[in-house]
Amino acid sequence: MADFNHRKYRATPAIVMTDRQWPNNTISQAPQWCSVDLRDGNQALVEPMTVQQKLRMWDLLVKLGFTQIEVGFPAASQPDFDFVRALIDGDRIPDNVTVQVLTQAREELIARSYEALKGAKQAIIHVYNSTSPVQRERVFGLERDGITAIAVQGARWVKEYAARNPETKWSFQYSPESFSSTEVDFAVEISDAVIAEWRDTGAPIIINLPATVECASPNVFADQVEWFCRHTQYRKDITVSVHTHNDRGCGVAAGELAVMAGADRVEGTLLGNGERTGNMDIVTMAMNLYSQGVDPKLNLADMDEIIAVVEHCTTIPLHPRHPYAGELVFTAFSGSHQDAIRKCLGKQSENEHWQVAYLPIDPADLGRSYEAVIRINSQSGKGGVSWVLENDYGLQLPRWLQIDASRAVQAKAEEIAGEVSAKQIWELFDEHYLQTARDTELSHFAISQNNAENHGQDQLSLSFQYQGQEIALQGYGDGAISALVNAWQQEFGDKVEVLDYREHALDTGTASQAVAYVHLSINNQRYIGVAMHRDVVTASLQAVLSAASQAVEQAKAA
Numbered sequence: 001m002a003d004f005n006h007r008k009y010r011a012t013p014a015i016v017m018t019d020r021q022w023p024n025n026t027i028s029q030a031p032q033w034c035s036v037d038l039r040d041g042n043q044a045l046v047e048p049m050t051v052q053q054k055l056r057m058w059d060l061l062v063k064l065g066f067t068q069i070e071v072g073f074p075a076a077s078q079p080d081f082d083f084v085r086a087l088i089d090g091d092r093i094p095d096n097v098t099v100q101v102l103t104q105a106r107e108e109l110i111a112r113s114y115e116a117l118k119g120a121k122q123a124i125i126h127v128y129n130s131t132s133p134v135q136r137e138r139v140f141g142l143e144r145d146g147i148t149a150i151a152v153q154g155a156r157w158v159k160e161y162a163a164r165n166p167e168t169k170w171s172f173q174y175s176p177e178s179f180s181s182t183e184v185d186f187a188v189e190i191s192d193a194v195i196a197e198w199r200d201t202g203a204p205i206i207i208n209l210p211a212t213v214e215c216a217s218p219n220v221f222a223d224q225v226e227w228f229c230r231h232t233q234y235r236k237d238i239t240v241s242v243h244t245h246n247d248r249g250c251g252v253a254a255g256e257l258a259v260m261a262g263a264d265r266v267e268g269t270l271l272g273n274g275e276r277t278g279n280m281d282i283v284t285m286a287m288n289l290y291s292q293g294v295d296p297k298l299n300l301a302d303m304d305e306i307i308a309v310v311e312h313c314t315t316i317p318l319h320p321r322h323p324y325a326g327e328l329v330f331t332a333f334s335g336s337h338q339d340a341i342r343k344c345l346g347k348q349s350e351n352e353h354w355q356v357a358y359l360p361i362d363p364a365d366l367g368r369s370y371e372a373v374i375r376i377n378s379q380s381g382k383g384g385v386s387w388v389l390e391n392d393y394g395l396q397l398p399r400w401l402q403i404d405a406s407r408a409v410q411a412k413a414e415e416i417a418g419e420v421s422a423k424q425i426w427e428l429f430d431e432h433y434l435q436t437a438r439d440t441e442l443s444h445f446a447i448s449q450n451n452a453e454n455h456g457q458d459q460l461s462l463s464f465q466y467q468g469q470e471i472a473l474q475g476y477g478d479g480a481i482s483a484l485v486n487a488w489q490q491e492f493g494d495k496v497e498v499l500d501y502r503e504h505a506l507d508t509g510t511a512s513q514a515v516a517y518v519h520l521s522i523n524n525q526r527y528i529g530v531a532m533h534r535d536v537v538t539a540s541l542q543a544v545l546s547a548a549s550q551a552v553e554q555a556k557a558a
């Protein structure tokens with residue numbers, strides 16, 4: 001039995017700050033994005049990406065509009081080194097894109113990183129060392145001063161090697177790794193020491209604050225970032241970047257709150273691949289901005305391509321409920337959700353803001369079709385069933401028919417304990433309504449329109465097939481349906497009342513058809529008839545016969 005004991009843990013200390021500003025801020029523009037798919041994402045894979053896979057990911061990142069891309073840790077392995085060379089030697093880096101590489105603060109690794117970047121037009125050298133108490137005490141066995149000395153020495157090497165490679169426009173980036181677990185005053189102190197080392201070079205400086213391990217709620221991270229921004233001596237001279245992980249499931253929230261707290265730049269990966277539970281998911285954060293009317297400055301419209309490339313490169317399948325991208329995220333099974341979506345979509349016009357219940361964004365923006373939005377199982381109601389019949393088969397069911405049809409579909413869903421496809425819904429509709437119409441097929445009819453001989457009414461004569469017999473009827477009425485109802489009453493002695501009648505044209509693609517729906521009360525019992533025909537009067541008469549014949553069947557069975 002595992003020792004499941006919460007007393008083994010303690011709370012991450014909160015930041016003492018009574019005048020925090022970030023909760024009052026909103027995000028009105030996208031931060032700078034830096035993709036770390038090819039480094040942090042890659043280092044978390046069971047099988048790191050091959051050069052071919054990296055190139056495919058690279059091409060996608062460039063296409064999406066990333067202008068800063070961390071391409072690897074070239075001093076760590078030959079494939080990482082070769083990939084950076086492939087980008088530079090293959091002239092694959094567009095002028096507006098800056099590559100970034102990561103290195104520890106060790107001279108041989110820094111030297112190798114510069115070697116990898118030789119010939120790049122512009123590049124960011126990203127150096128890090130770890131700063132939290134656990135890292136200081138248990139991993140490095142050093143006091144704050146010793147840890148600061150590693151960072152400053154690393155910064156000095158970075159500066160020196162940059163000076164030896166002046167053909168490249170360099171930017172310098174420092175990460176106090178494990179920032180989220182580091183005392184804020186020390187994070188500021190060590191970062192300021194690094195900045196002081198770099199300031200005289202004139203190179204752009206990025207200080208990247210990582211939640212290497214997410215160990216507190218996102219508001220605490222936002223406090224740490226705000227505290228950092230307010231206490232560094234060099235706020236105006238630097239770009240403040242954040243790099244969050246998702247250990248508590250709040251990587252995106254922490255990224256967003258950090259931007260509210262002053263971060264200019266956000267590092268993350270597409271769909272959140274990365275160490276342990278992943279890096280902060282740039283797709284989700286960018287789409288969150290998009291859904292608030294903020295230009296995310298990334299073009300994520302071809303979501304299916306993004307998923308295909310990420311799955312190919314990471315060999316990790318996407319969760320079907322992954323925000324914005326998963327197969328099920330724009331799908332509603334619940335009846336009341338389907339009903340609300342159908343009503344809202346019917347009222348949504350092109351030139352207004354999106355106002356559709358249960359759909360935070362328009363699925364069409366990401367190349368998703370509306371057909372996939374509403375899917376039917378036992379949780380679905382009449383709204384969903386009518387949506388499918390309308391969208392896929394062009395039927396605009398009246399409300400009483402929606403209710404009746406959804407009962408049949410519900411029964412089927414319960415029987416199969418699963419999803420009922422659009423095709424199955426159509427088959428049920430056909431079996432329940434259209435088959436009865438075929439069983440009472442109209443052979444011929446003739447109407448003579450109202451004239452004096454007919455007492456100002458229409459005269460109808462018709463015959464139809466019923467169980468191998470040809471049955472003939474004749475009657476008068478105000479229109480064909482009324483004449484048929486009167487004829488039926490007269491012939492069979494039933495009390496028949498038309499409760500409702502609808503018809504509409506149905507574009508089947510090849511030829512235009514009409515569909516008629518009739519709701520009859522026969523001897524105080526309700527019956528539904530539906531029929532299709534290219535002639536609307538034929539469809540109406542057929543629908544009445546279909547409904548009436550059910551009363552006959554029921555009387556026989558009683």
Ligand SMILES: CC(=O)SCCNC(=O)CCNC(=O)[C@H](O)C(C)(C)COP(=O)(O)OP(=O)(O)OC[C@H]1O[C@@H](n2cnc3c(N)ncnc32)[C@H](O)[C@@H]1OP(=O)(O)O
Pocket residue numbers: 040043073075076077103104105106109128129130139140150177212
């Ligand atoms: C949170 C992050 O994602 S950080 C990035 C992590 N990514 C990776 O580590 C992937 C790439 N790294 C690697 O492949 C390897 O670590 C290499 C090739 C770079 C280096 O490998 P090695 O030299 O064998 O050693 P290793 O990484 O284990 O380094 C440990 C040594 O470096 C020191 N060290 C670790 N990090 C740093 C750092 N950022 N700066 C300076 N020294 C460091 C350690 O104190 C330790 O020193 P010791 O040998 O004197 O005890």
Ligand SMILES: CC(C)C(=O)C(=O)O
Pocket residue numbers: 040102128175177178208210211212213243245
């Ligand atoms: C190297 C740093 C930025 C990192 O990946 C982390 O701390 O998570």
Ligand SMILES: [Mg+2]
Pocket residue numbers: 040210212243245275279
């Ligand atoms: Mg990381």
